[in-house]
Structure formats: C-alpha cells, structure tokens
Amino acid sequence: MGPEEYVPLPRGASGPAYIDGVVRFGSQSIGGAMDTPGNPPRFTWHTTESPAGRSYFYSIAAYLIRVGAEPQIIYDPESDLLGQLGPLTKSGRALRNDGGRRTNREGKVNIQVEVLGKAASPWTKGFDPAKKPNFRKLLAAGRAHGIPDTWPAGKPPASAAAAAKAGRNRSTWQSKGGHYGHSQVPGNDHWDPGAIDTSIVPGKPSSSGGDTGSGGSTPTGTYTVKQGDTLTSIAAARKTTPDALAKLNGLKDPNRIAVGQKLKVFGTTTSKPAAQPLQPFPGAAFFHGGRHSPVITAMGRRLVAEGCGKYKSGPGPNWTNADRSSYAAFQRKLGYSGADADGIPGQSSWDALKVPKS
Incomplete structure (x- = not known):
C-alpha cells in the first residue's frame, strides 16, 4: 500500500471535507479553522423558513451567499438535493457568537445544515430516509467525523416559547458532541428546526x-x-x-x-463489487493552456479531495496555472521533488490520483 492510496485530512479532522456528488456553491471559502478542535464534533440543524423544492434549493443557496450567512450544507428534503457552500472541516457562518465565543467554530467540526423547510411544519413528517441517498450520505459523513447519534440537549423544541423556556445550556454545548438544533445554541434566539423526528435525524444505520x-x-x-x-x-x-x-x-x-x-x-463472499470507472491517462500533451475538458474538472475535484487544491475558485474545465500548482502539490505528496514535481500529470501520478471517468 502506497501513501497515494489515502485521502489526507486537515489537522483535527477525521472525515471527508466534501461529500461525493454534492452541488458546490460559491467560492467554498466561508469560514476558517475551528477554535476548539479538541472539543467534540457536532451537527447543527437549521431550517430556511422557506418552501422546499428544487428551485428554492438554488435560490436559497444564492441568498445565503449574498448575505454572508452560509452553513457548510444546504439540503432539500423534497428532491434530496445536497449542496456544499464550504468544506465540512472548516467553520460555517450561520450562527451568532455567544459573547466572545465563536459558536460557528465550536468543536472538532461543527457541520451546519440548512434544510429547506419551516420550523412550524417539521420537514421530517412523511420523510423516508431509505428513499433519500444524499441524506444518508450526509449522516455518514458526520459519523466519519466521529459525530455521535445523540442529541445532548434533548429533542429540538417545538415552538419559540418552548425554546425560550428550555434555554441554551452553555456547558452542554461546549462539552458534548452530537446533534443540536439552532434553537439549542447559546447566544442565538432562533427556534429552528422545530420538532423534527430524532429517529430520522440523526437516525441509525439500517x-x-x-x-x-x-x-x-x-x-x-x-x-x-x-x-x-x-x-x-x-x-x-x-x-x-x-x-x-x-x-x-x-x-x-x-x-x-x-x-x-x-x-x-x-453476506456472501462470491460477488465482486463493480469498480468505479476511472479516467484513462490522456497523455502529458493533453495538459496545456487552452485545453477545455470535463476531465480537467474531474481531476481538480480529486486534487481538492486530496488536500492539494490551490484554487481560488473552481476547479473548472479550463487548464490553468491553478491546476498545475495543485497537481504539483499532489506530486510532492507522492514524494516527487525538484523538477519532477512540475505540475504536469504523468502516468504513475495519474493512476494514483484515481480520477473518476467524466
């Protein structure tokens, strides 16, 4: 096993920065490092106070970017669309501070999820996780970061009055990992996500x-x-x-x-899983200024997943200096040095990157 087989992770993280197949919005630069990476990891659940549906998924994401209140995740329970506005391993911007304590940056990770829906009409009613693969991917990503399937502050309150009565326990929030509602975060006064079903969120593996x-x-x-x-x-x-x-x-x-x-x-050990189709190496001459191809986008996404992305925006289909810098970082990760880490893909490094077929 070579080191190239592993996905590197930011310091203090133990799970993926990105969930496979999600829609990526904006620059992906919404926050920074966590303030208390030694504290337990958590999910924080919000609702957008809007209708659900595909069209709202895109318009609400644009609104959150415009007002600078981005979570890492936006989710539409109707269409099962899942989007990321930033990496799971960095902070979001959807919470108010608790005095001098930056609640967005609390814990090893604080994966904030804006679900399209309204607190007064819990979105989990009639929701079947078995039919929502992206929702299951989201929970799996949280578990990979070590987030336990618990609600340390109890079930989310069913009304604004109930949230005010329950209070927001600062000690619990800072010391216990698990799932929290926006209504349970100190320094905040919203009561979303409402009385969602905690057998669905976080749910259990089937x-x-x-x-x-x-x-x-x-x-x-x-x-x-x-x-x-x-x-x-x-x-x-x-x-x-x-x-x-x-x-x-x-x-x-x-x-x-x-x-x-x-x-x-x-189960049985005779069946062979289908291998994920990988993009064949297109040759070093493929990578030059003016090249426009979905292969470049797929390559860039893998470089980001490997922790080698040097992109200010993107990645995209055009071969740029950012692609070359990112690939050079990946080559150095594989042990290349000097002129060998030139940022131009070769057969060996390409095979190690495992670019999915576009």
Whole structure:
C-alpha cells in the first residue's frame, strides 16, 4: 500500500471535507479553522423558513451567499438535493457568537445544515430516509467525523416559547458532541428546526444493512480491496451500506481504503463489487493552456479531495496555472521533488490520483 492510496485530512479532522456528488456553491471559502478542535464534533440543524423544492434549493443557496450567512450544507428534503457552500472541516457562518465565543467554530467540526423547510411544519413528517441517498450520505459523513447519534440537549423544541423556556445550556454545548438544533445554541434566539423526528435525524444505520450491534446480520468473510473499488461499491455488492461497513471495520473515514486492504464484509463472499470507472491517462500533451475538458474538472475535484487544491475558485474545465500548482502539490505528496514535481500529470501520478471517468 502506497501513501497515494489515502485521502489526507486537515489537522483535527477525521472525515471527508466534501461529500461525493454534492452541488458546490460559491467560492467554498466561508469560514476558517475551528477554535476548539479538541472539543467534540457536532451537527447543527437549521431550517430556511422557506418552501422546499428544487428551485428554492438554488435560490436559497444564492441568498445565503449574498448575505454572508452560509452553513457548510444546504439540503432539500423534497428532491434530496445536497449542496456544499464550504468544506465540512472548516467553520460555517450561520450562527451568532455567544459573547466572545465563536459558536460557528465550536468543536472538532461543527457541520451546519440548512434544510429547506419551516420550523412550524417539521420537514421530517412523511420523510423516508431509505428513499433519500444524499441524506444518508450526509449522516455518514458526520459519523466519519466521529459525530455521535445523540442529541445532548434533548429533542429540538417545538415552538419559540418552548425554546425560550428550555434555554441554551452553555456547558452542554461546549462539552458534548452530537446533534443540536439552532434553537439549542447559546447566544442565538432562533427556534429552528422545530420538532423534527430524532429517529430520522440523526437516525441509525439500517439494521438490514448489516449494522452489527444493532440487530443486523453478522460478517461472513473478508474482501480484498481492488483498484477502483470504493466502500460504496463494495457495500452495494453486499446489499449493505457504506457506513455499516465502515463501522464493522473501524474506519473513521469511509474514503480511506487502500488497494490490497482486507475488509470484513457481510453476506456472501462470491460477488465482486463493480469498480468505479476511472479516467484513462490522456497523455502529458493533453495538459496545456487552452485545453477545455470535463476531465480537467474531474481531476481538480480529486486534487481538492486530496488536500492539494490551490484554487481560488473552481476547479473548472479550463487548464490553468491553478491546476498545475495543485497537481504539483499532489506530486510532492507522492514524494516527487525538484523538477519532477512540475505540475504536469504523468502516468504513475495519474493512476494514483484515481480520477473518476467524466
């Protein structure tokens, strides 16, 4: 196993900065490092106080950017659209400070989620997580960061009056990881997200998905990770979920698996997971000024996921100096030095980057 098989993470983080397949909004530069990375990780749930739906998903995201009140995540429970306005490993900007304490930067991570909906009409009513793969991805990302499936301050209040009566316990907020409503954060006076169903948020990994310890099936063998495998593809072949396999194998980051690694698996061991299609190396001559291709975008996204992105905006389909600088950073990560880290992809480094087919 070479070091190139692993996804690097910012200091103090243990899970992904980005969720695969999300819509990315804006510059992705909404906050900074956490003030108290030694404190437990948490989700903070908001509602947009707007209707749900695809059109609102895009317009509300634009509004949050315009007013400088971005969370890391925006989610539409109607369409299952999931968007990121910034990396999960940095702070959002959707909370007020608690005096001199910056609540946005509380904990190892503080993943803030704006859900399209209204506090007075909890969005979890009639919501079926089994039919919402992006919602499940969101919870899995939180679990990868170590966020426990608990509500330390209790269930979110059902009204503004109930929120005022319950108060906002500063000691609980600062010392306990888990899920919080905006209504439970010290220094804030909103009462969203309302009385959402805490069996759905945070919910539990499906027992039918092989979540041992929750009445699920037991492991029946091992699987050796092959080139192009992802935990998602392995889980799909076993009719289970990535987070269940991650828990079974003690993986803090579901993306952090290596070729040759042996994983405990559920179900039969004869089925072979479908490998994620990877973009073949297009040749060094492909990468030059004026090149416009979705391959460049896919490459840039992988460089960002590897912690090597040097982009002020993007990445995008045009080959730029930012792409070259980012690729040079990735080459240095692989151990290249001097003239070898020139920012122009070669066959070996390209294979290590694992760019998905565009």
